[in-house]
Amino acid sequence: MPLAAESSAVYIQNTAPGFISTPGRAPTSVTVHPVALFSILDHYLRRTESQERVIGTLLGKRSDNGEVEVRSSFAVLHSETEEQVAVDMDYLKTMYDLHHKVNPKEVIVGWYSTGSNLNTYSALIHNFYSQEAAPHQVVHLAVNTGIVEGEKAGVKAYVGSPVGVYPKPENCVFAPIPCELRFHDAERSGLDLLTTTSVALNSTTPHPVTDLEVLEQSLKSVAEMLDRVLSYVQSVLAGEVKGDAAVGRYLMDRLGASTEDLEKGGFNSSLQVRNHEARMISSVAHLYSLQDTLMVSYLASLVRSQAEVSARLALVTST
Amino acid sequence: MAAATSMAAALAASLPAPSSAPAPAAPTYEAIPASMSKVIDLEGEIPLNSVQLDGLVVSKIIKHSRDAQGSTTHGLVLGIDLDGTLEVSNSFPMPNHSPDDDDKSAKGITRYQASMLRSLKDVQADDSIVGFYQAMTLGSFFNQTLIETQAIHQEKLRHGGVVIVHDMSQTARGNASFRAFRLTRAFLDALKRNNFSATSLIDHRLTFSSILEELPVKIRTNALLSSFLGTLTEPSAPSVAGGHPSAASSSAALPPSFSTLNLGTASVARNLEHIIEAVDAYKTEEGNLAYLHRQIAREKQKADAYVNKRKEENAARVAQGLAPLPEENVNRLFKIPPEPSRLESMLLLGRIDAYSKALAETSSTGLVKMYAAKTNSGV
Numbered sequence: 001m002p003l004a005a006e007s008s009a010v011y012i013q014n015t016a017p018g019f020i021s022t023p024g025r026a027p028t029s030v031t032v033h034p035v036a037l038f039s040i041l042d043h044y045l046r047r048t049e050s051q052e053r054v055i056g057t058l059l060g061k062r063s064d065n066g067e068v069e070v071r072s073s074f075a076v077l078h079s080e081t082e083e084q085v086a087v088d089m090d091y092l093k094t095m096y097d098l099h100h101k102v103n104p105k106e107v108i109v110g111w112y113s114t115g116s117n118l119n120t121y122s123a124l125i126h127n128f129y130s131q132e133a134a135p136h137q138v139v140h141l142a143v144n145t146g147i148v149e150g151e152k153a154g155v156k157a158y159v160g161s162p163v164g165v166y167p168k169p170e171n172c173v174f175a176p177i178p179c180e181l182r183f184h185d186a187e188r189s190g191l192d193l194l195t196t197t198s199v200a201l202n203s204t205t206p207h208p209v210t211d212l213e214v215l216e217q218s219l220k221s222v223a224e225m226l227d228r229v230l231s232y233v234q235s236v237l238a239g240e241v242k243g244d245a246a247v248g249r250y251l252m253d254r255l256g257a258s259t260e261d262l263e264k265g266g267f268n269s270s271l272q273v274r275n276h277e278a279r280m281i282s283s284v285a286h287l288y289s290l291q292d293t294l295m296v297s298y299l300a301s302l303v304r305s306q307a308e309v310s311a312r313l314a315l316v317t318s319t
Numbered sequence: 320m321a322a323a324t325s326m327a328a329a330l331a332a333s334l335p336a337p338s339s340a341p342a343p344a345a346p347t348y349e350a351i352p353a354s355m356s357k358v359i360d361l362e363g364e365i366p367l368n369s370v371q372l373d374g375l376v377v378s379k380i381i382k383h384s385r386d387a388q389g390s391t392t393h394g395l396v397l398g399i400d401l402d403g404t405l406e407v408s409n410s411f412p413m414p415n416h417s418p419d420d421d422d423k424s425a426k427g428i429t430r431y432q433a434s435m436l437r438s439l440k441d442v443q444a445d446d447s448i449v450g451f452y453q454a455m456t457l458g459s460f461f462n463q464t465l466i467e468t469q470a471i472h473q474e475k476l477r478h479g480g481v482v483i484v485h486d487m488s489q490t491a492r493g494n495a496s497f498r499a500f501r502l503t504r505a506f507l508d509a510l511k512r513n514n515f516s517a518t519s520l521i522d523h524r525l526t527f528s529s530i531l532e533e534l535p536v537k538i539r540t541n542a543l544l545s546s547f548l549g550t551l552t553e554p555s556a557p558s559v560a561g562g563h564p565s566a567a568s569s570s571a572a573l574p575p576s577f578s579t580l581n582l583g584t585a586s587v588a589r590n591l592e593h594i595i596e597a598v599d600a601y602k603t604e605e606g607n608l609a610y611l612h613r614q615i616a617r618e619k620q621k622a623d624a625y626v627n628k629r630k631e632e633n634a635a636r637v638a639q640g641l642a643p644l645p646e647e648n649v650n651r652l653f654k655i656p657p658e659p660s661r662l663e664s665m666l667l668l669g670r671i672d673a674y675s676k677a678l679a680e681t682s683s684t685g686l687v688k689m690y691a692a693k694t695n696s697g698v
Contacts, residue, residue, distance in 0.1 A: 035382045038375045041543050042409070046443040072382070075442040091441060098435050102412045103386065146546055153550040181551070186491040189579075190381040193495040194374045195552055197538045198545035204371065207497060207536040211579075211684045214494040218579045219691065286693055293685045296587060300679035303594060307672045311526040314517065314661065 027139050028066035030157040031182035034191060036060075036073040036112075037155065040143050043075040044114045052080070053115040055125060057092060058141060059099060059106040068109050068139050069182070074099060076111075078125075085121040087128060108132055110139035116156065118142065123172035126160045140174065155179055367478045367534065370405045370499040373398075374540040377497065380485050383412045384454035391415070391464075392454035395432065397445045400478055404537075405499075407483070408445045410452060411435055450480035450499075457590055458677035459597075460484045461527070461669040463662070469502055470510055481534060488586055488677070493579035497538070500531040515665070516658035527669030580688065587681055594674045601667040611659040622653040 036058060047054045055078050060071040074095050077088035096108065111129045113122065122140070129138045139157055146153025157179035160172045183191065197205045229251065236243040376396060384392045394412035398405060414431060440446040450472060453465060465482065473479035479501055486496040502510075505523040509515060519525075540548065633643040 033382065035375075035378045037547075038378050038544060041547060042373075042375045042444075042541075043442065045541060045543050048443065075444075077441055091438065094434060095438050098431060098438065101414045101431060145543060146550060147543070153547050184385055186385060186487070187378075187381050189490050189493045189495040190377055192493075193538060194377060194540055194544070195548050197374065198540045198548040204537045204539040207372075207538050209494065211489070211492065211494050211680050212687065214579050215684050215687060218493075222580070283693075286689065290686075290689055293682050293689065296591075297679060297682035297686070299591075300675040300682060303598075303675040304672055304679070307527075307668045307675070311528070311665070311668050314664075315521050315524070315526065 026066060026137050027062070027068045027159050027177060029177055030068045030070060030139050030141070030179045032070045032141070032155060032179065033060075033072065034181065034183055034187075036070045037143070037181070039073045039075075040112050040114065040141075041145060044143075044145050053113050054078075055087070055111060055113045057096065057108055057129075058110040058112055058139070059096075059103075060109045061105060061107070062109060062136060070109060070139075070141065071106055072099070072103070073112060080121055085124055087125060092132075108138070109136075110141065112141040112143055114143050114145055115148075116142045116144045116151070118158070118174050120170045122174070123160065123170050126172055126174075127169035130160070139177070141179070155181075365400075365403045367400065367405050367481075368403045369535045369537060370407065370481055370483070371537045371539050372483070372497060373406070373408045374538070374544050376407050376410045377495070377538060379410050379412075380452050380454070380483070380497070381490060381495065384485055384487050384490075387412070387415070387454075393451055393468075395448050395451050396481075396483060397436075397439070397447060398449045399445055399447065400449070405449055405478065405481060405534075406539075407449060409439065411439075413451075448476060448480070449478075450476070450482055452483040452485060454485050454487055456486070456488045457586070457593055457674055458486055458489070459593070459670045459673040461530070461666040461673065463666065466502070466510075466530070466666075469500075470507065473502055473507060482531075483536075486677075492586070492681075493581075497536055499534040499536050501534065503529055503532050506530045515660040515662040517661060518658075520661060520665075525665070527665050527672060530665070530669065579684075587678070587685075590674060590678045590681065594671060594678065597667060597671045597674055601664060601671060604664045604667055608659050608661065608664060611656065615656055615658065618653055618655045622655065625653070 040054075040056065043054050043056060054075060056073050056075040058070045058073050060069045062068055076095070077091050079086050099106065108129070110133075111125060113125075126138065126140055132138075137159060139159055142156045142158065144151055144154050144156075157177050158174035159177055160174055162168075162171065163173045164171050193205075193207075232241070232247075233251070235241045380394070383394060392412070394410055396407045397409040397411075398407040400406070413428065436446045436448075451468060453460060469480070469482050472482075481499045481501050483497060483499050486498075489496040505525060506529065509519055509523045509525060512519070629644065636643055
């Protein structure tokens with residue numbers, strides 16, 4: 001899942017022989033966990049008036065194939081003026097130690113800043129973080145929060161490589177590398193919750209909702225999609241809209257599997273019989289699992305009422 | 320080279336500057352005198368009636384719960400109370416402490432907590448603790464530690480604080496679940512007296528369902544997060560033309576998901592096992608209670624017999640004109656064990672109830688999904 005609009009930039013592999021002595025490989029791609037992203041946004045929201053951008057540390061894991069996994073992030077104090085840039089090192093050390101206590105597997109993999117301007121200060125900070133994470137290379141995430149008009153919100157990842165005959169900390173080429181949003185499947189529903197919240201009125205939703213309500217929502221949206229496809233197909237058939245071949249292929253690919261059986265059944269009577277048998281078997285299986293589910297449901301309510309009765313009886317017995 | 324070193328020197332020289340500079344805002348954190356605190360604290364008098372969770376907290380808790388699976392996951396939530404709503408804006412995980420080196424680790428945790436709060440304050444984040452969170456599986460979160468921690472919090476924190484529980488198994492099934500609780504007044508009263516005998520339970524009308532009271536939870540995303548999520552879910556320019564159907568992945572960073580429609584009922588077996596375990600534990604606990612009760616009854620019977628015998632003897636002696644023997648303290652002679660605490664069995668019942676509730680919910684959605692699948696296949 002790419003995090004920003006496709007750019008025409010070519011992702012350059014920065015292998016600078018003799019320059020950087022990196023064990024393992026240089027970062028080739030970055031994956032970002034939503035928590036890190038949301039922390040950055042929260043930090044940006046809480047900046048002081050004088051701050052134009054905020055920076056912070058990215059924590060995560062490096063894998064052998066050059067992929068950097070950003071799993072969390074924390075804010076770091078810094079100040080930028082016309083003449084100089086300063087990063088609070090003590091603060092960074094303290095915070096890193098604290099995070100390390102809870103999650104020993106996560107190490108410093110890079111730093112983030114908001115806004116998408118890369119300047120000399122960025123190069124200096126990058127140099128500073130490279131020293132922190134040495135001997136590994138660090139990545140830089142430029143998070144565009146999308147508040148500047150005309151710029152789209154998104155995240156870009158860079159690795160820095162020194163440039164010039166003599167390497168200087170303030171000279172640095174930021175080479176873009178691919179960046180993706182990644183999270184575990186089990187965490188998906190949390191994101192769904194937030195996305196439904198973000199479009200809701202006042203950006204708040206009441207909670208908790210029951211499983212049935214969530215299921216109802218999903219079924220409704222599936223039904224809506226089917227309706228949309230159906231109306232599109234019908235309008236194509238009626239000749240109102242010119243059919244898009246690509247869409248047709250997608251539909252064929254999706255729905256082909258289930259219609260195939262029907263066609264075969266229609267053309268071939270022996271197959272029809274077999275088809276019928278298969279349906280019988282499936283309906284029997286359905287019946288069995290229906291019985292099982294009903295039994296489980298019955299059991300659940302039985303246990304619940306027993307527990308409730310038992311709790312009430314405990315109050316009565318010794319009077 | 321010279322320029323480089325001077326730049327680096329300038330960088331190095333400026334680094335400790337922010338920490339060493341005296342913060343002008345420091346004196347404003349003067350403690351409010353105790354006599355005045357009631358007057359100044361207007362919000363303290365408005366009772367809490369709901370909890371609002373920020374999107375950041377939601378994702379932080381989910382990540383922590385998943386990372387630390389197996390061990391008990393807990394952490395602190397930070398925020399502020401405003402007009403009856405507890406706005407939770409941040410959270411941080413707590414390190415797991417082993418029960419071995421209790422004293423040392425407890426100190427370490429206190430230090431960790433203080434240090435974390437100070438650091439968060441430095442970057443303008445909320446730094447007042449309003450409760451804690453805990454991960455659970457299959458809806459069951461009743462245990463002694465949770466209740467003890469909450470009891471401590473309820474004494475120390477404003478409004479008593481809340482405990483936010485997060486159900487990992489339900490989240491994995493596609494419905495992220497967060498609930499907020501606090502202890503009821505009756506339970507807290509019983510806990511203070513440390514008395515969970517049958518009579519105390521009756522006095523306080525305590526069952527497992529009246530240990531905790533639930534507060535309604537609202538989820539909120541701030542404007543920045545909302546707009547960012549909007550960008551993520553919005554599909555980028557349709558580049559379908561010419562694309563092969565097999566590569567038909569949506570181009571949005573967050574395509575819609577339908578994981579709730581999965582027919583999978585894998586968790587049912589585990590759920591049933593949990594119920595059986597809890598019922599077994601309850602049975603053992605009840606056995607213990609019954610044993611203790613019998614012992615108490617036996618001791619009481621002995622004591623009564625002794626008292627009666629003494630009374631008869633005394634009556635006989637009085638009839639014979641002798642001085643009656645002194646009535647000895649029965650309690651000293653017979654050790655009647657104190658009435659056993661029913662807290663554990665109550666919590667176990669609560670656990671059984673929670674597991675079966677989760678089971679009922681799974682089976683009810685399962686039924687709906689099965690009928691949906693049946694209609695589909697019966698075309």
